Amino acid sequence: MLERNGREFLIVYTGPDGSGRKSVAEAVGHTFGMAKVISYVTRPARSGEVDDQDCHFISMEAYLQMELEGQFLESVEIDGDRYGIRRADVENSLRRYGVVYLILNREGAERMKELYGDKAIRLFVYADRRVVEERQRNQATDEAVIARRLRHYDREMAYRSSCEHAFENFDLGDTVFQITNTLETYLQRGLVDKD
Template identity: 55%
Template structure:
């Protein structure tokens, strides 16, 4: 039983907005066959985002109901929108599929680390300030949101030193390759069970 628990790792992809953490995380997750746990958000989907794939986009009223019921193990307000992570979703996914991954801002990553301790492995994804700004502009993100994100850039970058691993993300294929190799060392215990 304890061996089963040891395999239930929580990989958290974090870093500044515009670092490419989502693209990297989803690529690594698909490569390794790790289940993604999705957060809840009260904002409208951005261009290209899909409900149930990027976030569970819900109404503020439903969010408040989940919050009142104590469902969220992490809840933050960013740019006037609420973002939360339900403990039930994490517990269910761990039980169903072993290790999981999430994409969270540094505040969320820290909350998860405090809740789950050594089972959480934080992967800090970053790029320089100019690059993250360009990526957000290309993604069509509202200029006011980009400004707010850039105002938080230095705070996000400082979180890097507390994470278990950090990866520069300028070349997606290279970054995904490096992270996949790193995570394989954590998942090695499962290799004998795979065909």
């Protein structure tokens, strides 16, 4: 696990669907030993997703009850599905680990910035529209789903200039390397090169 040094940060990965933000976030999170704060969603799991690991997949009724109880810091509807981050999950994870990461759309990223200010570091991960489309086709994503996600592409890309950092994810290894170096400046772990 990442050693606590008194600093608290929410590392927020955002960007268009299909840009690889989840793969990048998980690789960087693994590199640093960071804990992930998991969203609650009403959509069905996508191919390869695991409940309580990728997202908490819950019914619309359960989601609406949690929302009514004021449990969510952020709640958004996209294409008829609801997505939310539970306040207790963020606060407990920050208290326990100091540095955590989340994977959110632009509304969620903006909300975390409003609530946490300089503690929220937004990392915008993107890829060219053609690359995004190819990646989704290579994953055998349904054409209707691809079309729906691409309808949001330009709107998501417009958020890039609002984020603290942006990374084009052409090569996963290179993107992870760039983000790791960027986060070192915030985390200040005091690593020493002994070569």
